[in-house]
Amino acid sequence: HVSESEPLMRFKTSVNITKGDLNSWRTGTDPCNGKWFGIYCQRGQTVSGIHITKLGLSGIIHVEDLKDLPNLRTIRLDNNLLSGPLPPFFKLHGLRSLLLSNNSFSGEIAADFFKDMLQLKRVFLDHNDFTGKIPTSLMQLTGLEELHLQGNQFSGEIPLLTDGNKNLKLLDLSNNNLEGEIPKSIAERNIVKMNFQGNQKLCGQPLNIICDDKPPALGKNPNEVTGKAVFMVILFLLIFLILVAIITRWKKKRQPEFRMLSKDHLSDTESVEVRMPDSVKKPVEASKKRSNADGSSKKGSTHHGKSGGGGGMGDIIMVNSEKGSFGLPDLMKAAAEVLGNGSLGSAYKAVMANGLSVVVKRIRDMNKLSRDAFDVELQRFGKLRHPNVLTPLAYHYRREEKLVVSEYMPKSSLLYVLHGDRGTFHSELTWSTRLKIIQGVALGMQFLHEEFASYELPHGNLKSSNVLLSETYEPLVSDYAFLPLLQPDNASQALFAFKSPEFAQNQQVSPKSDVYCLGVILLEIMTGKFPSQYLNNGKGGTDIIEWVQSSVAQHKEEELIDPEISSNTDSLQQMVELLRIGAVCIASNPDDRENMKEIVTRIERITI
Numbered sequence: 001h002v003s004e005s006e007p008l009m010r011f012k013t014s015v016n017i018t019k020g021d022l023n024s025w026r027t028g029t030d031p032c033n034g035k036w037f038g039i040y041c042q043r044g045q046t047v048s049g050i051h052i053t054k055l056g057l058s059g060i061i062h063v064e065d066l067k068d069l070p071n072l073r074t075i076r077l078d079n080n081l082l083s084g085p086l087p088p089f090f091k092l093h094g095l096r097s098l099l100l101s102n103n104s105f106s107g108e109i110a111a112d113f114f115k116d117m118l119q120l121k122r123v124f125l126d127h128n129d130f131t132g133k134i135p136t137s138l139m140q141l142t143g144l145e146e147l148h149l150q151g152n153q154f155s156g157e158i159p160l161l162t163d164g165n166k167n168l169k170l171l172d173l174s175n176n177n178l179e180g181e182i183p184k185s186i187a188e189r190n191i192v193k194m195n196f197q198g199n200q201k202l203c204g205q206p207l208n209i210i211c212d213d214k215p216p217a218l219g220k221n222p223n224e225v226t227g228k229a230v231f232m233v234i235l236f237l238l239i240f241l242i243l244v245a246i247i248t249r250w251k252k253k254r255q256p257e258f259r260m261l262s263k264d265h266l267s268d269t270e271s272v273e274v275r276m277p278d279s280v281k282k283p284v285e286a287s288k289k290r291s292n293a294d295g296s297s298k299k300g301s302t303h304h305g306k307s308g309g310g311g312g313m314g315d316i317i318m319v320n321s322e323k324g325s326f327g328l329p330d331l332m333k334a335a336a337e338v339l340g341n342g343s344l345g346s347a348y349k350a351v352m353a354n355g356l357s358v359v360v361k362r363i364r365d366m367n368k369l370s371r372d373a374f375d376v377e378l379q380r381f382g383k384l385r386h387p388n389v390l391t392p393l394a395y396h397y398r399r400e401e402k403l404v405v406s407e408y409m410p411k412s413s414l415l416y417v418l419h420g421d422r423g424t425f426h427s428e429l430t431w432s433t434r435l436k437i438i439q440g441v442a443l444g445m446q447f448l449h450e451e452f453a454s455y456e457l458p459h460g461n462l463k464s465s466n467v468l469l470s471e472t473y474e475p476l477v478s479d480y481a482f483l484p485l486l487q488p489d490n491a492s493q494a495l496f497a498f499k500s501p502e503f504a505q506n507q508q509v510s511p512k513s514d515v516y517c518l519g520v521i522l523l524e525i526m527t528g529k530f531p532s533q534y535l536n537n538g539k540g541g542t543d544i545i546e547w548v549q550s551s552v553a554q555h556k557e558e559e560l561i562d563p564e565i566s567s568n569t570d571s572l573q574q575m576v577e578l579l580r581i582g583a584v585c586i587a588s589n590p591d592d593r594e595n596m597k598e599i600v601t602r603i604e605r606i607t608i
């Protein structure tokens with residue numbers, strides 16, 4: 001694939017760089033040899049991504065050149081100095097992600113600009129100077145998942161979102177000059193995060209601003225019009241109430257006690273079938289009978305069930321029955337709640353009647369393995385037993401998405417406890433609790449490194465949202481060893497280990513990348529700061545790496561300690577030692593990091 005170096009070299013010569021360089025791009029060498037800065041490759045063979053951020057990039061992007069990279073999926077040129085109209089990226093029909101945040105692009109974007117970019121999933125045009133209307137073709141993309149247009153000067157009304165789009169999870173249109181009513185096609189859609197703030201003339205339900213009624217038709221008596229309107233409203237209300245009453249009675253007849261776990265919550269097209277808990281067999285017998293009577297009595301899957309013969313119903317395969325095996329009726333009766341939407345998919349909590357609360361994690365695009373191979377991996381996860389590792393309970397396999405079910409942890413994640421609601425939990429994070437969490441995470445990681453010693457990344461996605469806390473603040477590491485399950489492109493987008501310096505510099509990851517992630521968590525806990533490294537746009541949070549490296553180099557470790565624990569003067573020495581261990585973990589060169597075992601031994605030695 002040396003031939004792919006040519007379009008990239010042409011790209012290089014057409015742009016200017018003021019902070020850094022692209023000297024690692026050399027004519028005649030393979031862009032996938034791991035040495036080309038900012039070049040990502042699919043299976044190490046063909047260029048799939050260009051990530052050039054924060055290099056003071058300006059000049060002209062000749063999109064024609066990039067057309068010669070047939071597998072290019074991601075263009076990431078955010079935080080640069082690019083300006084002028086949006087280059088004709090519409091020529092790249094295979095693009096999945098276009099990230100151009102924080103540049104100075106300007107002017108209007110043609111309404112049909114995106115009409116041929118049918119693969120687009122993530123569009124970041126935020127914090128530029130775009131004007132004119134939001135292109136209608138953008139809202140017509142059925143695969144669009146994330147759209148950031150905030151901080152521009154887009155005006156006019158928001159175009160309708162196509163009904164065909166079932167994937168939009170994040171929509172940020174804040175701080176523009178948009179006006180009129182937010183279309184119902186958007187307001188009523190189940191979009192996990194929406195932001196419309198900072199648009200003076202925008203109204204509608206998501207903003208809690210009622211749109212002014214249109215004035216009554218000319219020539220008509222306003223009283224007459226109002227009277228008619230009131231009559232119509234009452235009529236509609238009556239019809240609506242009657243319909244609701246009929247539907248409720250009908251539903252009660254069919255499913256006397258089911259509170260359906262909304263299909264949407266688990267899968268777009270299928271329900272999920274699972275088994276009854278052994279531990280609650282007796283009380284559950286009754287519910288089994290009830291479900292038989294309802295005609296919804298499909299048998300639970302066996303441990304090794306494959307397609308399950310469920311007539312379109314997928315199986316839940318139990319991989320760990322320590323908490324009992326649960327059944328479809330249990331999940332159906334459970335109250336469901338969205339917990340969040342991470343880089344791999346979304347998570348829901350379901351509290352079952354027997355008291356067991358589970359988290360159903362819906363993971364998109366985990367398509368690397370066949371059903372059998374996936375089963376082998378998950379069965380293996382299900383056998384893991386360590387006090388600091390969360391063992392999944394069950395999974396569900398469909399081609400398009402996978403569900404992984406785990407026990408719900410009452411205190412939620414370390415991320416939430418550290419940065420979420422400071423009032424409630426943060427004050428409980430005393431020095432001794434923090435040390436216990438760090439040591440627990442370290443032991444969990446050591447266990448995973450032993451269990452998955454042959455894996456390129458034994459964990460791969462260690463970050464504070466994947467450290468869950470028990471009632472007593474015992475940490476449990478979750479979402480581990482996913483790399484073999486993911487397509488390389490998805491892995492490098494979704495897993496935190498791919499944010500390590502070695503991946504940015506030469507597209508390589510190793511078990512030492514997990515050590516880097518452990519360092520970030522350790523430093524996050526000790527400083528109490530949210531690491532900007534967790535964010536994709538680098539905006540917000542604290543650049544914990546830079547801060548720690550410079551403070552440690554100047555022997556000013558104490559200034560790093562979260563003021564909420566630094567008053568604990570008896571332990572300052574131990575805290576400083578921990579920070580130094582963290583600094584070793586985040587060394588830019590993986591060879592300068594100790595391995596997991598050595599790091600854990602050092603962390604274990606710290607006592608209060």
Ligand SMILES: Nc1ncnc2c1ncn2[C@@H]1O[C@H](COP(=O)(O)OP(=O)(O)OP(=O)(O)O)[C@@H](O)[C@H]1O
Pocket residue numbers: 339340341342343344345346347359361406407408409410411412413415416461465466468479494
């Ligand atoms: N077993 C669990 N118990 C309690 N809360 C959980 C559990 N699993 C996940 N959560 C919560 O749900 C949120 C969303 O989880 P999810 O794993 O989908 O996203 P993430 O960790 O932010 O990103 P990623 O997809 O990269 O793992 C987490 O921040 C966490 O607070």
